[in-house]
Amino acid sequence: MTLLDDVRALAMQASARFTVRYGEPLRFAGSDLPAPQRLRVPTRHGTVRVDLYRPPGVERPPVVVHFHGGAFVMRYPEMDDWWCRYLAATAGVAVANVDWSVGPQARYPVGQEEGHDVVARLAAAGREHGLDGTRVVVSGFSAGGQVAAAVCLMARDSGSCAPVLQVLGVPSLDLASEVEDRPGMVDPALRRLVRRVYFPDAERRGEAYASPLFAPDLSGLPPTVVLTGERDALRPEGDRYAARLRAAGVDVLHDVTPGADHYFLTGDPVRARLTMRMVAARIREACAAPVPEA
Numbered sequence: 106m107t108l109l110d111d112v113r114a115l116a117m118q119a120s121a122r123f124t125v126r127y128g129e130p131l132r133f134a135g136s137d138l139p140a141p142q143r144l145r146v147p148t149r150h151g152t153v154r155v156d157l158y159r160p161p162g163v164e165r166p167p168v169v170v171h172f173h174g175g176a177f178v179m180r181y182p183e184m185d186d187w188w189c190r191y192l193a194a195t196a197g198v199a200v201a202n203v204d205w206s207v208g209p210q211a212r213y214p215v216g217q218e219e220g221h222d223v224v225a226r227l228a229a230a231g232r233e234h235g236l237d238g239t240r241v242v243v244s245g246f247s248a249g250g251q252v253a254a255a256v257c258l259m260a261r262d263s264g265s266c267a268p269v270l271q272v273l274g275v276p277s278l279d280l281a282s283e284v285e286d287r288p289g290m291v292d293p294a295l296r297r298l299v300r301r302v303y304f305p306d307a308e309r310r311g312e313a314y315a316s317p318l319f320a321p322d323l324s325g326l327p328p329t330v331v332l333t334g335e336r337d338a339l340r341p342e343g344d345r346y347a348a349r350l351r352a353a354g355v356d357v358l359h360d361v362t363p364g365a366d367h368y369f370l371t372g373d374p375v376r377a378r379l380t381m382r383m384v385a386a387r388i389r390e391a392c393a394a395p396v397p398e399a
Contacts, residue, residue, distance in 0.1 A: 117179055
């Protein structure tokens, strides 16, 4: 890690609100929902902002706790506003979009521990916010997929709560192995920068909460949806995690978007609708949530 690495990460962070537009074509539902409610949830690292999207006409809904992507350096939860609105409108659930800490202001495991504490808090005290904390789903895309996987491992290991489902979209699950020269949106230079900035201690990159792919035991984790893109450089990590979960007796739905890179939902709007509808249905099933009226 160098000062230049931190400067590059800060530049990416500052530009995210102007450059991240991948979700705009994916606003298939929920655009008419009101602005999310702003919560401040206590964690061991201080309070964390959470934007809560509520489903229309549902009293004490289940809650999906979602972690946005951004290569562990872009602190911009609004990048997944489209996903939060879609689930709130179609799955009968509230969605808590977490503004978790990233590098270079924070280093591993701060964001992961914040994520766990938010999930555990909403599970234990969801009623305070009009939520059903007994039905919690953990969701994340890309770097957020790593956080979601780590949170579920932490919850299992500590016994703090029991999510009913985890949804891992194009997750980054191996921060320890040598970076392979695989082309794509998530190129080798970016993957190396992420490690230097957010995971600077190379000795800790192989820990289960840093690299869930290498957790010694994956049994006892919640049913899981793993979404990967055929051409994504991170696909092998997601594929291997899905296989390891199955081998550990976990119920897994693994879907690979053909021809897609890391932005796995943006290339084909017809396929994107099918994928998003499939995940919403799986969330409703896991939560036993009603189908919202059209």
